[in-house]
Every structure is written in C-alpha cells, then in structure tokens.
Amino acid sequence: MSTEPLAASLIVLRDASVTFGAVAAVRKATMRVRERDFIAIVGANGSGKTSLLRLLHGVVAHTGSRFVPRPSVVQAMVFQRPFLLRLSVLNNVRIALWLADRHVSASGREARAIQALERVGLGALRHRQARSLSGGEQQRLALARGWAVRPDILFLDEPTASLDPSAKKDVESLLAGFAAEGMTLVMSTHNLGQAKRLARRVVFMDEGRIDVDLPTADFFAAGTPGRAGLFLKGELSWSLDG
Amino acid sequence: MNTVADAAAQALSLVAAADPKLVDIVLLSLRVSLLAVVFGSIIGLPLGAALAVNDFRGKRGVIVILNALLGLPSVVVGLVVYLLLSRAGPLGSWGILFTPAAMVIAQTILITPTLAALSRQVVADGWGEYREQLRSLGETRWGAATTLLWDLKFSLVTIVLAGFGRAASEVGAVMIVGGNIDGVTRVMTTTIALETSKGDLPLALALGIVLLVAIALINVAIVLFRTGGGSLAVETR
Numbered sequence: 001m002s003t004e005p006l007a008a009s010l011i012v013l014r015d016a017s018v019t020f021g022a023v024a025a026v027r028k029a030t031m032r033v034r035e036r037d038f039i040a041i042v043g044a045n046g047s048g049k050t051s052l053l054r055l056l057h058g059v060v061a062h063t064g065s066r067f068v069p070r071p072s073v074v075q076a077m078v079f080q081r082p083f084l085l086r087l088s089v090l091n092n093v094r095i096a097l098w099l100a101d102r103h104v105s106a107s108g109r110e111a112r113a114i115q116a117l118e119r120v121g122l123g124a125l126r127h128r129q130a131r132s133l134s135g136g137e138q139q140r141l142a143l144a145r146g147w148a149v150r151p152d153i154l155f156l157d158e159p160t161a162s163l164d165p166s167a168k169k170d171v172e173s174l175l176a177g178f179a180a181e182g183m184t185l186v187m188s189t190h191n192l193g194q195a196k197r198l199a200r201r202v203v204f205m206d207e208g209r210i211d212v213d214l215p216t217a218d219f220f221a222a223g224t225p226g227r228a229g230l231f232l233k234g235e236l237s238w239s240l241d242g
Numbered sequence: 243m244n245t246v247a248d249a250a251a252q253a254l255s256l257v258a259a260a261d262p263k264l265v266d267i268v269l270l271s272l273r274v275s276l277l278a279v280v281f282g283s284i285i286g287l288p289l290g291a292a293l294a295v296n297d298f299r300g301k302r303g304v305i306v307i308l309n310a311l312l313g314l315p316s317v318v319v320g321l322v323v324y325l326l327l328s329r330a331g332p333l334g335s336w337g338i339l340f341t342p343a344a345m346v347i348a349q350t351i352l353i354t355p356t357l358a359a360l361s362r363q364v365v366a367d368g369w370g371e372y373r374e375q376l377r378s379l380g381e382t383r384w385g386a387a388t389t390l391l392w393d394l395k396f397s398l399v400t401i402v403l404a405g406f407g408r409a410a411s412e413v414g415a416v417m418i419v420g421g422n423i424d425g426v427t428r429v430m431t432t433t434i435a436l437e438t439s440k441g442d443l444p445l446a447l448a449l450g451i452v453l454l455v456a457i458a459l460i461n462v463a464i465v466l467f468r469t470g471g472g473s474l475a476v477e478t479r
Contacts (some may be wrong), residue, residue, distance in 0.1 A: 002378060027281075054374065057378060059374045059377045059378055060374075075378075076378065076379070077374075077375075077378040078376075079374070079375055082375075083371070083375035085371040085389070085392070085393045086393055087392075087393070095392075096379050098385070099376070099379040099380055099385045099386075099389065100379055100380040101380070143378075144458075149380070160273070185467075203470075
C-alpha cells in the first residue's frame with residue numbers, strides 16, 4: 001500500500017481511530033478508497049461499520065491520519081435514517097444543493113434537483129411533503145439528494161436496512177447505476193447477498209478493526225481467513241452482544 | 243357586583259362601537275409590540291441558532307446568562323433604557339424618550355433574551371439530531387443554522403408568539419420610557435393600569451377584552467398556519 005501513488009486514492013486512512021468515551025469504535029484503521037471503488041463494509045452489530053463510514057466521510061473526530069489527496073473531491077452521504085426537512089420533496093433536494101454549493105444559481109439548483117428526482121423515479125412526487133413519503137421513497141429521496149450534489153464519492157449507511165424487498169431492489173438498482181456511471185461508493189451493510197451483488201471490494205470489521213479487505217470474489221471464495229471466514233459460515237454472531 | 247356587571251356592559255359597548263380612543267390605544271399597542279417582536283426576532287432567533295450550532299469557550303456561561311435573562315424584570319429594562327435615552331444619558335441626543343420608539347426599544351430588549359433562549363433550545367435539539375447529516379451536506383455553521391431555523395419554523399413561530407405575549411402584556415418598561423402620555427404613548431396595559439387606579443373600569447375592561455381577543459386571534463392564526471404546513475407533515479411522518 002505504501003508504494004501506491006496517492007493520486008489514485010480519494011481517501012487514505014492510516015492508523016485512524018474513533019472513540020466515543022471509553023468505547024473504541026474504530027481501532028487503527030488503515031485503508032484507501034480509490035476512484036470507482038464500490039466497497040461494502042460488513043460485520044456484526046457494533047463492529048464499527050458505521051463509525052468507519054463516518055470516519056471515511058470525515059464527520060467524526062478521530063486520531064491518526066485521514067488524508068484526502070485531492071481536497072476538491074466532493075463527498076455525500078446517505079444515512080440509514082435520512083434527515084428530511086419539513087419541506088416538499090423538491091425543496092429538500094434544492095436545500096441540499098444550496099448547502100453544498102452556493103455558487104450554483106437558483107435555476108441551476110432547480111434543474112439539478114428535478115433531474116435527480118427523475119433519476120430516482122420521484123419526479124412525479126416532487127411537490128409532496130417529504131415526510132409523507134413511504135420508507136422506500138424517503139430513501140430514494142435521500143439518494144437523489146446525495147446524487148444531486150454530483151459527488152465523486154457517495155457513502156451509504158445501511159441504505160436498505162428498513163426497506164421491503166421491492167424497495168430494496170429499487171435502491172440496489174440505483175446504486176448499481178451510480179457505480180456503472182463511475183461514482184465511487186462506500187456502503188455499510190448487514191446484507192452479505194447485497195455486498196456480493198453490488199460491491200467490488202469487501203471490508204470486514206471485527207471489534208472496531210479492519211480484519212479483512214479483499215476483492216469481493218476473493219472475500220466470498222472458500223478459505224476466507226480468520227473471523228471473517230467464521231462470519232461467512234454463520235459461526236460468528238451477527239451481534240457482538242449476542 | 244353590580245359595578246362589575248355595569249362596567250363589563252359598558253366595556254362591551256365601547257368595543258362594539260369601536261370607540262375612537264380605544265381604537266387608537268389598541269393600534270398603538272399592536273404597532274409597538276409587533277415592531278418589538280420583529281426586531282427581537284431578527285436579533286434573537288439567529289443569536290439562539292448561532293449559540294446552538296457553535297462551540298466556543300464560555301458557551302455554557304453564555305447560556306446560563308441567557309436563560310437567567312428570561313426572568314428579566316421589565317421595570318429594570320425600563321429604567322436602563324430610560325437612563326440611556328434621558329437627556330443626560332449616552333443616547334440622549336436621539337431625543338426619543340417618551341415616544342413609541344423608546345417603547346419599542348424597551349420591549350425589544352425585554353423579549354430578545356426570551357426569543358434567543360427558547361430558539362437556542364429548539365435548534366440545539368435539531369442540531370443534536372441532524373448535525374452529521376448537515377455536515378455531510380457540506381454546511382457552513384451559518385448554513386446549518388439557517389436550515390434548522392427554516393425547518394423548525396413552526397416551533398419558532400410559537401416562540402415568537404410567546405415573545406409577542408410578553409411584549410403586549412408588559413407594563414413596567416413602557417410606563418417608564420413612554421410616560422403613558424395620552425394620545426402619544428398610552429398603550430393598552432398602561433391605560434388599564436391608569437384607568438383602574440382612577441376607578442374607570444369600563445375602559446380598562448374594554449382594553450382587557452381587546453387584549454385577550456387579539457392574543458386569541460394570533461393563536462388561531464398560528465394554529466391555521468401549522469395545520470396548513472408543518473404539523474400535517476409531522477403527523478404523516
């Protein structure tokens with residue numbers, strides 16, 4: 001890893017740790033996010049998936065090094081429970097664009113917002129109150145908001161965790177589309193099938209540590225080492241508490 | 243008992259006849275209190291939001307002081323503004339003591355801490371819940387505060403209403419800086435106090451009725467506002 005040129009990386013972590021009081025959520029994480037990566041972060045409940053995601057995104061305090069070689073890289077994140085303003089669907093996207101880039105004109109924001117909503121199939125619902133949407137529609141709105149800012153890298157925290165199979169499929173199709181367009185995606189997920197279907201690389205978290213970081217095919221091949229192998233066989237609890 | 247009944251009957255007839263003196267007093271009261279609420283909101287709401295989303299040394303002390311100012315006695319505000327605006331005071335050259343402008347200043351000072359302290363609490367709750375999302379959207383602190391103020395507008399309107407209630411019902415400060423001059427600075431509360439002391443209960447009662455009705459109407463407007471937007475969205479969440 002040390003010989004790899006930095007220019008190929010969007011985010012570099014070196015011995016980065018996140019703690020919440022006495023709890024070490026991420027311990028000495030070292031990894032790179034490269035352009036066009038689609039990384040799935042998997043692991044048991046409480047293993048540090050979400051904290052690693054937030055660390056990569058830069059929204060939590062940390063020790064160690066988090067380095068963004070190109071400061072102009074645009075990032076966005078879709079949270080497990082999206083924060084939707086008490087506004088229309090369209091205005092939720094417009095506000096996100098206003099927050100992300102004040103240089104875009106009002107008409108430009110409107111056009112981009114409509115484009116993003118149509119991209120996720122919510123164009124017809126743009127005048128509805130965002131909080132009146134179904135769970136799947138709200139998640140698609142969150143994706144539209146993330147996509148609208150034209151990020152180089154999009155972080156997704158369990159984007160389909162609370163969705164029914166149909167909504168889950170819709171979201172997965174959108175993510176596959178984003179990846180096909182060249183967007184870099186980093187997603188935490190409980191769903192190994194989803195990781196296998198979508199990701200090009202899998203990071204397995206165990207007790208706050210990055211235990212395994214492999215291409216997807218290698219991760220799911222027989223003989224995955226250590227606790228990741230046990231996790232795949234179902235011999236490691238889904239929850240550290242359980 | 244009869245005196246009270248007679249006074250109430252006369253008060254209602256004054257209201258029904260839209261007595262010109264009564265109307266002038268009501269209009270001046272509303273003008274002064276609404277202007278104070280506007281200025282108080284312009285200062286207090288952004289101040290509360292900024293306090294909620296920014297971390298700095300001494301923040302806790304500022305919050306304690308702000309919360310303490312919720313109980314600011316109106317006569318103390320009146321006295322301070324009087325000293326500032328009196329001829330010998332630092333702002334005496336403005337020449338606005340015993341004018342409605344001085345009353346607006348006093349009421350603004352009185353309600354700004356209320357608006358700032360309550361809005362800080364509301365925005366802090368929202369900030370705690372959504373700070374990572376807002377950070378993720380690339381917010382500046384100013385952008386986050388503005389977004390939260392907008393999102394929480396229905397709660398904030400209630401806070402502004404509380405500010406208006408405090409301004410409209412306040413008597414000590416406006417009495418001191420306005421002087422309760424007939425036709426110039428006489429507002430509902432000062433008139434009620436004066437007429438009651440003189441034993442002229444009908445006018446005092448009539449103004450009391452108008453004051454209550456005005457506040458009730460504003461409450462109705464707020465309810466309609468909320469029903470038309472925010473609460474519906476929240477209920478269907």
